[in-house]
Amino acid sequence: MNAGESGPASIAEAFVRNAQRAPERLCLRFEGEEISYHRMRGRAENFGAALAAWGLRAGERVALFLGNHPDLLAAYLGTHLAGGVVVPVNTQYRRGELGHIFGDSGVRLCLTDEERKPELDRAELPELESVIQTGPELEDFLGSGGAVSAEMPRGEDLAVIAYTSGTTGRSKGAMLLHSNLVANAEAVCTAWHWTAEDILLLALPLFHTHGLMVGAHGTFYTGASAELHRRFDAARVYDALLDGRVTMFFGVPTMYTRLLREAAGRGERPRPIRLYVSGSAPLSPQAFDEFERRFGERILERYGMTETIMNLTNPYEGERRPGTVGRPFPGQEARVVDVKTREPLPDGEIGEIEVRGPHVFPGYWRRPDATEESFDEDDWFATGDLGCVGEDGYFTISGRAKELIISGGYNVYPREVEEVIEGCPGVSEVAVVGLPDPEFGERVVAAVVREDPDLTAEKVTGFCREDLAGYKKPRQVVFVEELPRNALGKVLKHKVREELSEPEE
Numbered sequence: 001m002n003a004g005e006s007g008p009a010s011i012a013e014a015f016v017r018n019a020q021r022a023p024e025r026l027c028l029r030f031e032g033e034e035i036s037y038h039r040m041r042g043r044a045e046n047f048g049a050a051l052a053a054w055g056l057r058a059g060e061r062v063a064l065f066l067g068n069h070p071d072l073l074a075a076y077l078g079t080h081l082a083g084g085v086v087v088p089v090n091t092q093y094r095r096g097e098l099g100h101i102f103g104d105s106g107v108r109l110c111l112t113d114e115e116r117k118p119e120l121d122r123a124e125l126p127e128l129e130s131v132i133q134t135g136p137e138l139e140d141f142l143g144s145g146g147a148v149s150a151e152m153p154r155g156e157d158l159a160v161i162a163y164t165s166g167t168t169g170r171s172k173g174a175m176l177l178h179s180n181l182v183a184n185a186e187a188v189c190t191a192w193h194w195t196a197e198d199i200l201l202l203a204l205p206l207f208h209t210h211g212l213m214v215g216a217h218g219t220f221y222t223g224a225s226a227e228l229h230r231r232f233d234a235a236r237v238y239d240a241l242l243d244g245r246v247t248m249f250f251g252v253p254t255m256y257t258r259l260l261r262e263a264a265g266r267g268e269r270p271r272p273i274r275l276y277v278s279g280s281a282p283l284s285p286q287a288f289d290e291f292e293r294r295f296g297e298r299i300l301e302r303y304g305m306t307e308t309i310m311n312l313t314n315p316y317e318g319e320r321r322p323g324t325v326g327r328p329f330p331g332q333e334a335r336v337v338d339v340k341t342r343e344p345l346p347d348g349e350i351g352e353i354e355v356r357g358p359h360v361f362p363g364y365w366r367r368p369d370a371t372e373e374s375f376d377e378d379d380w381f382a383t384g385d386l387g388c389v390g391e392d393g394y395f396t397i398s399g400r401a402k403e404l405i406i407s408g409g410y411n412v413y414p415r416e417v418e419e420v421i422e423g424c425p426g427v428s429e430v431a432v433v434g435l436p437d438p439e440f441g442e443r444v445v446a447a448v449v450r451e452d453p454d455l456t457a458e459k460v461t462g463f464c465r466e467d468l469a470g471y472k473k474p475r476q477v478v479f480v481e482e483l484p485r486n487a488l489g490k491v492l493k494h495k496v497r498e499e500l501s502e503p504e505e
Contacts, residue, residue, distance in 0.1 A: 009155040009178055046074075047082075048145075054109065059158060061087050062111070063089050086160050088160065089110075100170055102123070102125045102127065107128055112131060155178050155182065174306045180360070181217060183331065184217070184310055184329075184359040191330060201246040208488055213309050238270065244271040248277070254281075256291055260287065272297065273297070278299045280490055281490040288322035303326075308361065309359055311355045313325070334354070334395060360379070360381050386413060398414075416468075417468065420468055424455075428450060429482075431446070432447075437475075446476070
């Protein structure tokens, strides 16, 4: 930002300013094609103008239901330039989920691609007025527009309705204002020393907060560059890291696990890059340590969610402590409270994490009941995540409040048990859940993916003996082929619970 210049009110405004300052700077590299800020701006403004010509009015919703592609980002920026609201849609969603999201948000127009268009057709969405498919159809649509409005979005305007993963009940639409997006981008870029000189290797899905509102937003906010991949492929990402062009990589734990497997079969170690970040699910201390041994880098783990984007981060400069998610980002607050009373708890005690700050969304779309339940009178937002904070201010996540296991009157935090079992030789992955038990109320059950086919349940429970109290040890160990995950690699505990509850044939 130039001296005396006020901050941007939206990510779109930040992007346009950077395009004006350095039009020929690389914005995106995609499958060998290099796209400058000038070219990206033109594409985004064409999309905004076409939406205006089509009849989109301020505040109306546009869905983006397509895989990673520069046009997704151009449409995202263009929708905001036209005064519209973006609804990102998970590319794995099918008819029932699409029907709920499109109906709930009142989407008028959807941009999709050839792969996902048939699913939209099957969903039969009567409220959807127009579907534009990438390719010739999109080019015709873009040719229909005139000039885009010079008026930029205001900070208080609604920018995005991002639907939560919906692990219990119907997914809710989190309303994110332009001011929320800017505040979080500024905090992230400050904390991680993100500058215009950075090149981000972006292989996360752009329908998700991690890929779009951290990766793309940070790039556009700083005027940096990104190498965009359609999807994560460990071999391609490893090759890009070997190439040495990129300075940052953002991933989820499963991506790092696959990169470690890739590294085991390669003779050449990637060149050092400035920053590796992990989030969206817990990174095991074992993976953290192995990555440091193989890559010579300490991963920075952070914590965020759909409603708030980024909340907590390990330090860029300072100790990146495995098993923790660090402290609040600049300008943000976090605390741990009693789940029932919402009174703050002393350091070290496990409770629900609450956050407050300019990054926090104002509420759920058309769900005043859920909004009221989530906030207190002082604007603290209840995340639904359990954790504790140490005397040094580092937060540790213990799991979801709804995943807490109460066995024989004792609280069991699944993440604590999982971290112990992950250290057992022969274990590849594990998910711990509670199942109904006539004697204890709930029993602790571990679903384990074996690395060693000879591993037995007795070995797993025996391994836990020295590190866990008796009531925390799994009373049942079930070996499974794989754990159910969402598109970001996060284990779906409700699916694990359902599968383990099914009677054996």
